[in-house]
Amino acid sequence: MKALLHKGGALPCSLFLALCASPALADVRPDSGDYAALPPGTDLALLYQQNPRIDRSYMGGKRAADNLDLDLTVGVLRLVHFTEFFNTGLIWDPQIIIPYGHQEIGATGQKNSGLGDITFGATVWSLADMERNRHLGWSLFVTAPTGADKNQGFALSGNRWAADFQVGYVHGFNERWTWDVIAETEFYQEQRDTGAHRDPLIQLHNHLRYNFTPATSVALSYRHNWGSRETLDGQTLETSHNNGTVGLSATTMLGKQWQVMGQYWRDVDVRSGPMTDHSLQFRLAYIY
Template identity: 80%
Template sequence: MKSLLSNKRGVWLCAVTFVITATHAFADIKPDSGDYAALPAGTDLALLYQQNPRIDKAYSGGQRVANNLDLDLTVEVLRLVHFTEFFDTGYIWDPQLIIPYGHQDLGATGQKNSGIGDVTFGATLWTLVDMARNRHLGWSMFITAPTGADKNLGFALSNNRWAADFQVGYVHGFDEHWTWDVIGETEFYQEQRDTGAHRDPLIQLHNHLRYNFTPQTSVALSYRHNWGSRETLDGQTLQTSHDNGTLGFSATTMLGKQWQVMGQYWRDVTVRSGPMTDNSVQFRVAYIY
């Protein structure tokens, strides 16, 4: 009996560790509706995000491996963006810096962590900017550095490895009201620095169907899906490949000429691998100067 209880406890702790290491994506700023619409050169943005995902279940290979985790995350992210001309080519690009900070409370074990997460820097280069028809094509590269606090203690905002994220995004305005944003993304990972665990590339597809009531106010229905990201160590699978889908709704409006606010609600609708977000309420405030 003692051996059986010990084995169950080991499985539970492994599941908890799996969930925490899989939640790093919450510190990642995914492309929102309108993000791939270029702004004029000389524009600067300061954006502040807050994410509040709630997680109770986790899956591996399509099977539930943890329940009643009571994982509560509060994540704030500061993002600084500068739009400028790309070296006298006539193209626009936007060098930027992304700094996450958060608090993690895992009710199942009583574990708490807080601090700065992994910092990301990079830019988008637009090769198509048609302001009149609202059509834009941008190519992005972002590098994430393992700068986060508590790297080896399961802090969700740090994955303790370098990562390179490549994206291509297209915005198509059908008329003055309807816009479709589609973004393809592939992320590559270094081996984890403390364990040597290997992670396969992650492939993601983001879709945002946006309705613009006015040029200042819009709502969007969004769907994201990701594949890959299988993680192994010494030939053993730590995390199975993703085949996960997330549905979201957002509303955005301008407050005057310099302030923009966005509210979002996200919910996972299918999870093959990783934590399942029952609901996540997110907010974004942008200052344009």
Template identity: 70%
Template structure:
């Protein structure tokens, strides 16, 4: 078994930070523009697990023992965008959780970095199942356990731009594609710098009924090299993830969703062997 050196630990803690934005990764159907006046309360539970750590495409540890239990509260309101006739959804995302790292025998828990922002739709056609939305999210360094390797607390500001498109290919098959770019401020306590992160999300959904679907997803990200005083903490990413999702409505106001994600390739960071997510959404 490989052990974790001090240098490896520094790279590891830098690599954990992108998990802090896991809560705003778009799930299948998230870029659907709902009628103005709709409010949604969403509660997530996520359970990422991972042992292997990679840096520059090489495995630097295989006994990390990362065990995360993450809860996320997301509050969304659909309304008119400043008298333009367009729909937008101002929202706030509040993560919280518990983290255990077996290799370092460390435990962290508390509030994560809060994200706020929203999406403006320039195409919002429920009848034709076609939507085009443009999003801006800001993540604030509000998390607890700062600089202690807590995955939900990166201790820096982040600005996230997304554009998402949904198209009904047939009555049963829907394709979601989302492109994303995230920019980072310097880490507040160390002044570590991080390059922008690029991500592409693809979801292919099969709609068994208007209320129930299954989806296959593939996500890939690039960039986010992190440096401190010209020394590399984390090399650029080129990481891929595949997932499977099932969701259904329970009545007219409650949706339940289950999801399993697995990293297929990791150039930099922790390889997540499996991540279970359960989501409960209440519409009113």
């Protein structure tokens, strides 16, 4: 497909909204340590703050839009409960994820605020060796199209149902080093207002974590995703992804019940979709 935006040109409105509403913009992806099971009876309340900044978007490896000036401020509430999985002796963690945010697109002057698409689901651990820090978890998350401004290109709402399957493994080499790897596949319903079809998205997450102490760690992360081509009536709205992202995070406990995490993320290779120049993220967790 030919480049859709040239100097002095204009990006078709439908495609511009599709670029800005990419599900890669604002969501809660598995962080380092997320696939380590906690004892049954543990509850978590997590607050996320995400601030991605996006100026460019790509299609088929070519720049499709410049100077988008898309600024997102996203808050996410995540509630998690660890318990026994139906008297099997296994651990699982039913949970709900509720995003809320404000979006401003400088290129058009459009502003949106409101509730995003709510996600609910759980992980079941077939391996939870807390002594050696080795865990294997299997997850299913379902996202409902509950977000505000569904038809206005709001990045927190895809206006479609989605099912996300994940398998994550945590391997503790010793007291200092841990490697987390998570494979993920997400399937999408056709978009409810337009009927646009999106192919499944495949993602691979890697986190190499170094523990200075049992309470404080840093992690170097790399994420890559493929697929998620979107079409409407034979026209390509978004080509298949082949995108890579790097991140650096630091985590520490504040007492016995509070944990804080700070992260920096940057896209390093984008074949399709918006490119995040930089994103600062923070997470506050209360353990009870």
